[in-house]
Every structure is written in structure tokens, then in C-alpha cells.
Amino acid sequence: MGRRRYHQYCPVARALDVVGERWTLLIARELLLGPRRFTDLAEGLPGIGSSVLAGRLADLEQSGLVAKRTLPPPAASVVYELTHQARGLAPVLAALADWGMNLLDRPHENDQVHGRWLVQGLAVTAKSAPSTPDATYELRVDNEAFQVRSHDGRVQAADGPASNPNATITLTTDTLAALATGDLDIPSPRADRLIAIDGDTVGAQRLLASLTPIRTITDTAEQR
Amino acid sequence: MGRRRYHQYCPVARALDVVGERWTLLIARELLLGPRRFTDLAEGLPGIGSSVLAGRLADLEQSGLVAKRTLPPPAASVVYELTHQARGLAPVLAALADWGMNLLDRPHENDQVHGRWLVQGLAVTAKSAPSTPDATYELRVDNEAFQVRSHDGRVQAADGPASNPNATITLTTDTLAALATGDLDIPSPRADRLIAIDGDTVGAQRLLASLTPIRTITDTAEQR
DNA sequence: CTGCATCCGCTTCGATACTG
DNA sequence: CAGTATCGAAGCGGATGCAG
Numbered sequence: 001m002g003r004r005r006y007h008q009y010c011p012v013a014r015a016l017d018v019v020g021e022r023w024t025l026l027i028a029r030e031l032l033l034g035p036r037r038f039t040d041l042a043e044g045l046p047g048i049g050s051s052v053l054a055g056r057l058a059d060l061e062q063s064g065l066v067a068k069r070t071l072p073p074p075a076a077s078v079v080y081e082l083t084h085q086a087r088g089l090a091p092v093l094a095a096l097a098d099w100g101m102n103l104l105d106r107p108h109e110n111d112q113v114h115g116r117w118l119v120q121g122l123a124v125t126a127k128s129a130p131s132t133p134d135a136t137y138e139l140r141v142d143n144e145a146f147q148v149r150s151h152d153g154r155v156q157a158a159d160g161p162a163s164n165p166n167a168t169i170t171l172t173t174d175t176l177a178a179l180a181t182g183d184l185d186i187p188s189p190r191a192d193r194l195i196a197i198d199g200d201t202v203g204a205q206r207l208l209a210s211l212t213p214i215r216t217i218t219d220t221a222e223q224r
Numbered sequence: 225m226g227r228r229r230y231h232q233y234c235p236v237a238r239a240l241d242v243v244g245e246r247w248t249l250l251i252a253r254e255l256l257l258g259p260r261r262f263t264d265l266a267e268g269l270p271g272i273g274s275s276v277l278a279g280r281l282a283d284l285e286q287s288g289l290v291a292k293r294t295l296p297p298p299a300a301s302v303v304y305e306l307t308h309q310a311r312g313l314a315p316v317l318a319a320l321a322d323w324g325m326n327l328l329d330r331p332h333e334n335d336q337v338h339g340r341w342l343v344q345g346l347a348v349t350a351k352s353a354p355s356t357p358d359a360t361y362e363l364r365v366d367n368e369a370f371q372v373r374s375h376d377g378r379v380q381a382a383d384g385p386a387s388n389p390n391a392t393i394t395l396t397t398d399t400l401a402a403l404a405t406g407d408l409d410i411p412s413p414r415a416d417r418l419i420a421i422d423g424d425t426v427g428a429q430r431l432l433a434s435l436t437p438i439r440t441i442t443d444t445a446e447q448r
Numbered sequence: 449c450t451g452c453a454t455c456c457g458c459t460t461c462g463a464t465a466c467t468g
Numbered sequence: 469c470a471g472t473a474t475c476g477a478a479g480c481g482g483a484t485g486c487a488g
Contacts, residue, residue, distance in 0.1 A: 008341060012321045012344070049483095085326070095318075106233075120234075279460095302469095
């Protein structure tokens with residue numbers, strides 16, 4: 001209903017009026033990979049509480065950022081998807097992810113770890129990587145399929161299998177997390193055992209390696 | 225104290241754990257232009273309530289994003305400033321501002337309008353503008369001085385007068401707002417009357433013109 | 449089973465008052 | 469000026485209920 005606003009004639013404040021509430025940008029994060037159903041969203045946002053999710057979706061719909069669509073039969077299920085305007089939030093999420101990478105460290109006590117989130121992190125680190133040739137990769141994380149496409153400097157992730165990928169990468173969520181923590185290096189014999197690559201091995205390895213945090217001298221010294 | 229977190233091993237969620245609460249990114253917006261005192265911050269964040277501001281600053285200090293510093297005598301006042309890590313939020317704020325520009329429209333009933341905010345908007349629109357030669361401009365908005373520097377593709381705003389600016393631009397907050405709404409065009413006779421430019425007139429006009437919203441066909445048709 | 453609405457205890461917010 | 473104290477209102481998280 002009557003959302004809380006900042007009442008500032010400022011572009012940042014206006015943006016936060018619409019997407020600044022708790023959970024809202026994470027809903028956008030989920031939907032950036034593709035349309036999702038209510039329960040899928042809830043599962044990707046552990047702890048949200050159904051009423052808050054429903055409220056946020058209603059607010060976003062009213063703001064013209066989310067559209068509710070009924071899939072054609074025989075699916076006939078309702079999905080939420082981002083509008084064109086909301087897809088303009090991609091750079092915001094990317095900037096946040098870029099900055100947040102430095103805070104990622106490793107999973108805490110009761111952190112949830114979803115392959116979906118790390119695939120998006122992968123797209124961000126890949127963009128920052130020195131050379132990113134145009135290519136498409138399919139990632140199968142715990143039997144869930146994602147695609148990461150890089151096309152003239154932009155890298156974007158999406159739900160679902162890729163068509164004609166340069167490589168198909170199969171691994172588990174834990175393996176993806178191990179790459180993000182730096183516990184698993186690429187290339188390495190252990191990585192070869194945990195990750196199956198079908199197709200352009202070099203490109204796939206470069207993609208996965210971009211997720212590995214940069215070790216500073218301090219990091220190495222503090223290593224135990 | 226114990227801030228509310230998302231408990232997700234995801235770069236976006238981690239970032240929002242630290243800067244996702246209400247007001248926090250707006251505090252960063254204020255401090256990105258330079259160090260500020262408590263009351264200056266409060267004045268730039270109308271409606272925040274002093275206890276919330278104090279709490280946020282304490283949280284940010286504990287997160288290593290804000291440092292409290294006592295100015296050398298005779299000032300001897302306490303200022304808050306962003307740490308190096310927090311200055312990494314600049315792209316986040318820029319992305320938000322970029323996206324929020326489309327929501328800006330015009331000031332609502334009880335919106336506050338601060339020149340400070342629009343100067344930052346100016347820096348964002350200038351960056352997106354087609355050609356941005358290296359230059360420094362001083363903006364005097366209602367007797368408050370700002371500087372906008374563009375240097376190889378990056379444009380940043382800061383508090384205070386510029387040294388050796390290419391031009392000095394003097395105008396009021398209302399005039400700046402009129403540019404943002406599109407009510408004032410550049411160049412135009414009315415603009416010449418409201419804006420004083422000392423130095424590189426062409427560059428200064430190009431800078432100011434970048435703030436003018438792009439009128440779509442729909443906008444023009446809907447105009448009344 | 450999905451997509452919510454309702455209720456409840458707790459936290460957070462906003463506004464004002466007050467203090468060194 | 470730079471906060472802390474206080475208090476009613478709003479928002480959140482979790483559980484439960486229920487209609488399609």
C-alpha cells in the first residue's frame with residue numbers, strides 16, 4: 001500500500017523509493033535470470049515470509065517493474081517476470097555484486113548457498129576479467145541448468161539450458177562455492193575431478209577461474 | 225547492534241547486509257562528495273531522525289565503511305568520511321542514479337530539492353553523454369560550491385571550489401531543478417539569464433545540457 | 449499443491465524532547 | 469553542535485489457515 005518514501009528530488013532517492021526496501025533488490029536478482037513462480041521465488045529468498053513477498057510483488061507490479069503472467073496450457077501456472085524498465089536494474093545488481101564480492105569471504109554458520117546466486121556472481125567476475133571473448137556456456141549445477149553468455153563486453157546469466165554452447169560445465173553447488181572461497185583452484189587435479197567440462201575447456205576454465213578471489217599479500221600471509 | 229542479515233552466500237545479499245538498510249545508501253551519497261559533520265548529514269537527509277542517523281553511522285564505522293575524524297584546530301569539529309572500501313560504492317550509487325533518472329520526472333508536493341543531489345545527478349548524466357572531454361567545472365549553487373571533474377571517461381562530483389576550473393557556473397537550485405525537469409532548455413535565452421558561465425561556455429553548456437531528460441515521442445504527445 | 453491473507457510477537461522507524 | 473532517551477506507529481518473520 002502506501003509505501004514509505006524519501007521525499008527527495010534526487011535520482012538515487014527515487015530509485016530507492018521503488019527498490020530500496022528490504023528484499024526488493026533480491027527479488028529483482030531472482031527474476032533477472034528469468035520468470036519465476038511465487039513458490040520458486042520464496043525458495044530463492046529464504047526467510048522472506050509469504051506476506052512480505054506477496055506485498056513486494058504487488059508493489060513492484062504497481063510500479064510497473066514486474067508483470068504477472070499466466071503460462072499457456074498445459075502449464076497454466078502464474079509466473080512473475082521483470083518488465084523492460086526493471087531489466088534496467090541489471091547494472092545496479094551488477095555493481096552491488098561487484099562490490100559485495102569483496103565481502104563474500106566464505107559461507108557463515110547458517111548461510112544458505114544456492115548455485116543460482118553464484119552463477120550470477122560468475123557473470124559479474126567474468127565481466128571484470130581482462131579478456132572476455134564472445135561465448136556461451138551452459139552450467140549444470142546440481143542438475144539445474146543455467147547459461148552464461150558473453151557478448152561484446154557484456155556478460156549475462158539466465159535460467160535454462162543454452163543452445164549451442166561453447167562448453168557445458170557440470171558441477172555441484174559446493175564446488176562452485178569452493179571456487180568462490182578460493183579453496184579450489186583452477187586449473188588443478190582436484191578441480192578436474194569435481195568439474196566436468198564438455199567442449200571448449202580453456203574458455204570454460206577461464207570463466208570458472210574468474211570467480212576465484214584475488215589473493216592479496218595480506219591474505220596469503222594470514223593463511224593458516 | 226546485531227543488524228538484520230539475509231544469511232545468503234551471495235555477493236548481492238552480502239552487499240545489502242551492509243548497505244541495504246533504509247537511509248544507508250543515502251548516507252553514502254552524501255559522503256561521496258566529501259567529509260561531513262553530523263548535522264550537515266542530518267540536513268542532507270531530511271526526515272531521518274537523529275537516533276537512526278547515529279545508529280547508521282555507528283554501524284558503518286563498525287563495518288569499516290565510515291571513519292570518524294576530528295578536524296585539526298581551530299575547527300576541531302568531528303567529521304565523518306568514507307573509507308577507501310566505501311568509495312567503491314560509487315559505481316553502485318551511479319548505477320542507481322542512472323536508473324533513477326527515469327523516475328525523477330518533477331518534484332512532488334512535499335519533495336525537498338537540494339542542489340547537492342542534482343550536482344551528483346549531473347555527474348551521472350554527463351558520464352552517459354556521448355562525448356565527455358577531460359575538464360573541471362565549478363558549480364556555485366545558491367552560494368554553495370561544488371566541482372565536477374571528468375577524467376578519461378569517469379565523471380565525479382565533489383564538495384568545495386575547484387582549482388583552475390575550465391568554467392565556473394553560477395545558478396540556483398531551482399534553475400538546476402528546472403533543467404532536470406526539462407522546463408528549461410540549454411541553450412536558450414532564458415537559460416542565459418538564469419545561468420552565469422565564466423570560462424568555457426560551450427563545455428559548461430554541454431555539461432548542463434546532459435541533465436535535461438530525453439523526451440520520447442510519448443512524452444511530447446502527453447505534454448499539456 | 450500453489451498463492452496468498454491473517455494474526456502475533458518482535459524489531460525498526462520517525463518525531464520529539466532532552467543533555468553535555 | 470552532537471548526539472542519547474523515549475514512545476507510538478509501522479514493518480518484519482514465522483506460523484497458520486484456506487480458497488482455487
